[in-house]
Amino acid sequence: MDKDTPTPTTAQTSWTITEEQVGTRLDRFLAAQIDKLSRASIQQLVIDGAILINDKPATKSGYALRLNDHVRALTFVPSSAVKNVTPQQIPLDIVYEDKDFIVLNKEAGMVVHPAPGHYDDTLVNALLARYPELSNQQADLRPGIVHRLDRDTSGLLIVARNLQTQGLLIEQMKEHQIEKRYLALVEGVISLDRGSIDAPIGRDPRNRQQMTITSVDSKEAVTHFKVQERYQQHTLVLLQLETGRTHQIRVHLKAIGHPVVGDPTYGTGRLRYGITLNRQFLHAYQLRFKHPVTEEIIELEAPLPPDLQSILDHPEHL
Template sequence: MSAASRNEVRKYEVGPAEAGQRLDRFVQQLLAPLSRAAVQRLIEEGAVLVNEEREKAGYGLRAGDVVEVLWQLPQRVTEVAPRALPLEIVYEDDDLLVVNKAAGMVVHPAPGHEEDTLVNALLAYRPQLREVGSGERPGLVHRLDKDTSGLLLVAKHQQALTALADMMQRRQIHKRYLALVVGQVPLDQGTIEAPIGRDPRNRQLMTVTAHHSREARTHFRVVRRFAQHTLLSVEPETGRTHQIRVHLKAIGYPVAGDPVYGRSNHRLPGLTRQFLHAAQLVLPHPVTGTTLKLEAPLPADLQAVLEREELL
């Protein structure tokens, strides 16, 4: 195999004989003589994608997976600037903290949002977080979309981050969201089980598809029915990108106010963003094992929508 130039982008489809291999071992064979540690750094930096998604080094490959190697590393944000922004801390101890993220706040730096993110605020609040995890996502265990409000879990040291990431993978961290959807959901409760992958017509979006997808499961329960809407309690069992929004759209009840997966002709007075709020986190403490149950009430803008006459 000839050596790749540093500007080359290479794609490989995993065959049946290679299925089951760890991602880092597979890529190391492709990029020999790079060390396994060097390959793991590439994976951590986002220079290796599986089906256009970032995966962990230990991800088990499946036949048909497309592995993309970006030989030139993306520029890494090595010094995220701390910035004193409003930050609501719901819980904190020596090992972790939980933030009630405001709608409109981006979680970590990205083009156009280098200094106004949750990470900037966290570094101003706790500078030592800079040493936890990767440079632009220090301490982050999971993420929320910009316009989704609610609870976000942050590790305060590397041991806690490793433990929480393992709990997330083992599905021991339970997240409950409140979502107002368009239409009256007839079932009192149910489960949506449908694989999610990139939309082949628009690679920026996710969709229910059997092509290069991953299993996804979402449980829902009706909290309240309105004239033309339903308030749901939603618990994603898996953690795919945009999972709740994609699954609810797939069964015909999109999240109200969703500019991407919602109904373009739907307008609800007073609603200026998607009605999706991360309301509850339940998890074992990563050090003590004690069960933590944390809650964040609906923010004022969403509560006001529920109280409007137009909804009733």
């Protein structure tokens, strides 16, 4: 996914501490549970009184958790992050649009939503300029966002135009009723025509900015793949997500020894034979889901963008 998980405002908001989690620092525990929220942000949430332990505000981010402690987050947006996001006239490739939601084809290099230190030139800045009604949902800096894509992953992304539709789409996402398929070029030749990768994903304890396959503070993750084309040194695969965890596709493909071509974090970050590619070869290719209001089946497809298609146009180098 990458980064195709529901946004933090829609993630699990309460937990009961098990025997395996006893003694863990509160901030470490929450950083493992909440995708894309740093320990510094969690510490600010504690200062804000937004983290409750047994229905009382936590007083220390370093609190050692006890058996059956009930931890609850009132919000995932620390006070230090609250800021009005400025609408910006940035071109968007709209694939589908009605009064309830839009589907756009996000270009590589665009960050989906603002975060501390990066409030401009994001997808949300562009959405607020084109759809002013989204400003009514701006309190958490993610108005209308149903799911995410990594900055350097291109492709189809759903954005709700009102809170009711956003809630219905998020529920579909949680129930795995939105079919999401990706195209990826990977290193090496995959021998199986199709298969599934079923391995839980959590934060890498050695590098909190990365994800890894682990049984500690992890979440279920399932990725299905089907080979589309085999080349001499690479394979083009179609992937379907059963779950949507941060960096899921990239972590799972690395785990089976076939990282995404051009991935600087989980792969070599380059193509062989000197072909230039400035990002990972990963594209959100197809969406299929039920319209949350009319119940019509929506099926959409976004072709590979030019930078990725140009790689496939020279199979002799692959």
